[in-house]
Amino acid sequence: MASEQTIHRARKNGDGSRQFVALGERRISVDAVVDLLISAADTGHIGVRRAANSLLEAMEDYGPWRILASEHRGGVGGAGRGMDQNAHITVRVGNTGYHLQITLDGHLRRITGDADAELVPPWLPPGAPVVARRR
DSSP states (O other): OOOHHHHHHHHHHEEOTTOBOOTTOOOOOHHHHHHHHHHHHHHSOHHHHHHHHHHHHHHHHSOOEEEEEEEEEEOOOBTTBOOEEEEEEEEEETTEEEEEEEOTTSOEEEEEEGGGOBSSOTTOOTTOOOOOOOO
């Protein structure tokens, strides 16, 4: 689990202004995004836990980070990718965008980065090296 200092700095570095809000959806706060990551870091699958902790550390180190879009489906795709039909929240940390994919009951299911690269693959065994974060 991320330290209290990491969590505090991640919250402080966040910016929720100017986010895209899909029709019928609501804005999401920096605190809600951090809480979602904390919840996953405490209880999720090992790959999701490691990804959540890694992203919280990046939010601390590479701030300010931004919420680009509150929970939504689809999007413009880009870089040759099709639209993501999973419910997700989009954030940018440093120069990297991340999709926080959400389950129907509101829990974090998976975190992917630019070019659909896994931040930490859910199948990664404990103790294996984590993919280096890009700035």
